[in-house]
Structures are given as C-alpha cells and as structure tokens.
Amino acid sequence: xxxxxxxxxxxxxxxxxxxxxxxxxxxxxxxxxxxxxxxxxxxxxxxxxxxxxxxxxxxxxxxxxxxxxxxxxxxxxxxxxxxxxxxxxxxxxxxxxxxxxxxxxxxxxxxxxxxxxxxxxxxxxxxxxxxxxxxxxxxxxxxxxxxxxxxxxxxxxxxxxxxxxxxxxxxxxxxxxxxxxxxxxxxxxxxxxxxxxxxxxxxxxxxxxxxxxxxxxxxxxxxx
Amino acid sequence: xxxxxxxxxxxxxxxxxxxxxxxxxxxxxxxxxxxxxxxxxxxxxxxxxxxxxxxxxxxxxxxxxxxxxxxxxxxxxxxxxxxxxxxxxxxxxxxxxxxxxxxxxxxxxxxxxxxxxxxxxxxxxxxxxxxxxxxxxxxxxxxxxxxxxxxxxxxxxxxxxxxxxxxxxxxxxxxxxxxxxxxxxxxxxxxxxxxxxxxxxxxxxxxxxxxxxxxxxxxxxxxxxxxxxxxxxxxxxxxxxxxxxxxxxxxxx
Numbered sequence: 001x002x003x004x005x006x007x008x009x010x011x012x013x014x015x016x017x018x019x020x021x022x023x024x025x026x027x028x029x030x031x032x033x034x035x036x037x038x039x040x041x042x043x044x045x046x047x048x049x050x051x052x053x054x055x056x057x058x059x060x061x062x063x064x065x066x067x068x069x070x071x072x073x074x075x076x077x078x079x080x081x082x083x084x085x086x087x088x089x090x091x092x093x094x095x096x097x098x099x100x101x102x103x104x105x106x107x108x109x110x111x112x113x114x115x116x117x118x119x120x121x122x123x124x125x126x127x128x129x130x131x132x133x134x135x136x137x138x139x140x141x142x143x144x145x146x147x148x149x150x151x152x153x154x155x156x157x158x159x160x161x162x163x164x165x166x167x168x169x170x171x172x173x174x175x176x177x178x179x180x181x182x183x184x185x186x187x188x189x190x191x192x193x194x195x196x197x198x199x200x201x202x203x204x205x206x207x208x209x210x211x212x213x214x215x216x217x218x219x220x221x222x223x224x
Numbered sequence: 225x226x227x228x229x230x231x232x233x234x235x236x237x238x239x240x241x242x243x244x245x246x247x248x249x250x251x252x253x254x255x256x257x258x259x260x261x262x263x264x265x266x267x268x269x270x271x272x273x274x275x276x277x278x279x280x281x282x283x284x285x286x287x288x289x290x291x292x293x294x295x296x297x298x299x300x301x302x303x304x305x306x307x308x309x310x311x312x313x314x315x316x317x318x319x320x321x322x323x324x325x326x327x328x329x330x331x332x333x334x335x336x337x338x339x340x341x342x343x344x345x346x347x348x349x350x351x352x353x354x355x356x357x358x359x360x361x362x363x364x365x366x367x368x369x370x371x372x373x374x375x376x377x378x379x380x381x382x383x384x385x386x387x388x389x390x391x392x393x394x395x396x397x398x399x400x401x402x403x404x405x406x407x408x409x410x411x412x413x414x415x416x417x418x419x420x421x422x423x424x425x426x427x428x429x430x431x432x433x434x435x436x437x438x439x440x441x442x443x444x445x446x447x448x449x450x451x452x453x454x455x456x457x458x459x460x461x462x463x464x465x466x467x468x469x470x471x472x473x474x475x476x477x
Contacts, residue, residue, distance in 0.1 A: 125315035128276050129329035129381060130305035139328060143319050
C-alpha cells in the first residue's frame with residue numbers, strides 16, 4: 001500500500017478544519033440555492049409572458065450569465081465591482097451574489113422550459129371539463145411542472161455545490177483551500193499528502209452531492 | 225318532438241383574416257347523433273372547439289339550452305360541464321391515475337361526493353372493459369384504452385351533449401374498433417352526440433344525420449343512407465370518392 005499521506009488529516013485539528021471548509025462551501029451553496037430557487041421560479045414564469053420587452057430583458061440576462069465562466073463572474077463582482085463602485089464585499093458575500101445571479105438564471109430557464117413543455121391540450125382538456133383557470137393551474141399544470149422540474153433543479157443544486165470550489169480564487173477559505181493549506185504545511189513531513197487529502201476532499205464533495213442525486217433519481221423513477 | 229339542446233346560428237370564425245367557419249346553422253335535438261364529415265381543414269374540428277368555447281368566435285351565436293356559449297364569458301365553466309369533449313390525442317392528465325383522471329372534475333368542479341363519483345366511475349370503466357385499469361397511469365395504457373378512459377372521463381360529468389373530435393384518428397387500426405364500439409353503445413343509450421370522424425362506415429352506422437362541411441360551410445345535410453348512397457352535391461360526391469378508391473382498384477384487377 002503506497003503512502004497516500006492521509007495521516008496528515010489526523011494531525012491536530014486538520015480534519016475538523018477540512019470539515020469547517022466543507023461547511024463554508026455548503027453555507028454559500030445553501031444560501032444561494034434558497035435565494036435563487038424562488039427567484040428562478042419567478043423569472044421562469046415571467047419568461048413565459050407574452051410581453052416582448054420583458055422576454056428580451058430576461059433573455060439577455062440568461063445568455064449573459066450562461067456564457068460567462070463563473071470564475072470571471074466571481075472576479076467581476078469581487079475585484080471589479082468593489083473597485084468601481086467603492087463598496088466593501090467579503091469573499092463569501094461576493095460568492096453568494098454570483099451564485100444567486102447564476103442559479104436564478106439557470107433555474108429560470110428550467111422553469112420556463114418546464115412550463116412551456118406542458119402541451120396546450122392539457123389546458124384545453126382541463127378547461128373542457130369545466131375547471132376554472134385557477135383549478136387548471138392547481139390540479140393540472142403546476143403538479144406536472146413540478147414533476148418535470150424537481151429532477152432538473154436537483155441537478156442544478158449539485159452543480160451549485162460543486163462549483164463552490166471556485167470561490168477559493170477570491171480568497172474564501174472553503175474546503176479546497178483548507179486542503180491546499182494542509183498539504184502546504186506538511187510538504188516536508190508528508191510529501192505524498194496531496195493525493196490523500198484531495199482524495200478525501202473528493203469523497204466529501206461526493207457525499208455532499210450524492211444524496212441529492214439519489215433523490216433526483218428516485219423522484220424521476222416515481223414520476224416517469 | 226325532442227327538445228333542442230344546441231342551436232348554432234350564423235356562426236362565423238375567422239383566424240388571421242381567414243374565414244374558417246362561414247355562416248354555420250345547426251340544431252341538435254336531445255338524443256340526436258350527428259356526424260360531421262368533410263375534407264381536412266374544412267373547419268369541422270374548429271366547429272367542435274367553438275361549441276366548447278375553446279375558440280373565440282367572430283359572429284353568430286351558439287346556444288346550449290338557450291344559454292350563450294362564448295369564450296371568456298362568466299358562466300362558461302358551468303356551461304362546459306354540460307358539454308363533454310373527447311380529443312383526438314386523448315389528453316388524459318399524465319400525473320393522475322385513471323380513476324383520478326375521471327373523478328377530478330366531478331369532485332372539484334361539481335362538488336359531488338367522492339365515494340359516489342368513484343363508484344360511478346368504476347361502473348363506467350367496467351362498461352368499457354377497463355375496470356382493472358383504474359389504478360394505472362395513462363402511460364401504461366394503449367391508445368385505445370386511453371381513449372376509452374377519456375370517454376368515461378367526459379361521461380362522468382353527466383354532460384348533456386358529447387363532442388368527439390376525430391377520436392380514432394391517432395389510433396392504430398386494430399384499436400379503432402374498441403373505441404367505436406363504446407361510442408355505438410352510447411348512441412344506443414340515447415346520448416346526444418356530435419361526432420367528427422373520418423370513419424365513414426362507422427358514420428353510416430351511428431349517425432341520425434350526416435353534416436358535410438367544406439370550406440367552412442355546411443354543404444349538405446342528410447340522413448346517412450341518403451348522404452352516402454345519393455349525395456346531392458358535387459363536392460360531397462368528390463369527397464366520398466376518396467373513400468371508395470379501394471373498390472375502384474378492385475375493378476381494375
């Protein structure tokens with residue numbers, strides 16, 4: 001068995017620090033998810049309105065966020081906006097801002113897609129049975145939209161969790177940064193530690209995302 | 225003389241400046257089975273959609289038991305409960321089981337007792353040979369089964385009149401029969417029906433009266449024997465010729 005250097009994690013409070021790093025990553029993603037999911041639903045619903053101006057505005061917003069690498073967005077908000085607008089942002093707040101902007105756009109597009117994927121005939125056959133507009137949405141359209149949406153939005157959630165590994169680039173000490181610090185500090189005593197520590201990081205990310213992935217699969221199976 | 229259920233007067237429907245329906249007059253009496261035929265695009269499906277107020281109309285009136293049917297009017301949900309509609313592509317609700325598809329509107333719209341509606345739904349399902357499918361989801365059914373469920377769903381609302389919009393057009397040939405048999409059974413029970421179909425043999429068997437529509441106008445209106453054997457107008461003859469093609473080829477052999 002080659003020395004993977006995992007033992008460095010048992011030195012001092014290293015493991016605890018790594019888990020604290022994971023908590024920072026989870027905190028950023030959970031706060032962003034909680035804000036961007038409802039905003040995304042609103043944006044998605046607005047994107048299906050007939051008004052051309054509203055549509056165009058959200059289209060531009062969505063395309064802009066989609067095309068930009070998240071890292072560039074992080075740099076713009078953290079380094080760019082603080083300089084240009086003269087305000088003070090912590091790395092974590094900047095991260096949440098970027099993740100909310102990104103999550104809202106992606107969620108909005110998912111909601112829009114789910115809404116327009118409900119065939120016109122579903123509305124009609126519901127109305128033909130005498131259901132009112134509200135009843136049609138309540139019993140027919142929303143349940144079907146949610147069923148289409150949940151697996152997709154869970155996928156988005158795991159993507160948001162994973163992507164928090166970028167925020168170390170704007171100085172947020174999350175799990176990956178802690179891992180680097182631990183490896184750096186033990187470079188002499190345990191030169192192989194990089195492999196073992198990053199392996200543990202990998203496993204921790206996996207367990208942070210995996211439950212969502214399982215949930216998505218279970219729901220998909222149940223509904224399809 | 226049976227009471228007049230549905231009365232359409234001078235109905236005009238335009239879409240993007242084009243006249244889809246042009247001055248339609250039609251009267252449906254209680255217990256009538258009317259079959260509407262005509263070339264595709266002639267407006268026959270649109271006529272049904274107008275009767276159920278799924279389309280706005282530009283002129284004329286549609287009255288059910290003397291009450292005006294119009295898209296967007298206040299009492300339209302009440303009127304729609306009296307009109308059962310079955311679509312070409314079934315349009316069951318995919319997230320609900322068969323029994324929930326059927327009971328949703330009677331329970332939520334008509335506020336009827338759930339147990340009573342369920343019991344009736346089960347009886348109707350048994351009648352169309354689908355009692356064992358009550359707990360299935362639409363995706364687990366064949367096209368013909370879905371369409372029979374859709375018919376039961378419409379029936380369970382106790383409509384005054386049933387509209388069938390090319391209900392067998394999307395079905396595989398061997399499933400057409402099972403659906404048409406259900407409709408024949410309904411006709412025997414004396415239900416009032418307005419049927420749009422391309423199944424000419426079926427039309428002949430089920431209809432009290434055949435309505436031939438072409439280019440948005442009723443061109444001919446006659447008893448089925450009369451219409452199919454001795455069509456009066458040239459256009460009806462041409463239309464019916466399309467369906468006798470097979471026989472023509474047979475003579476050539």
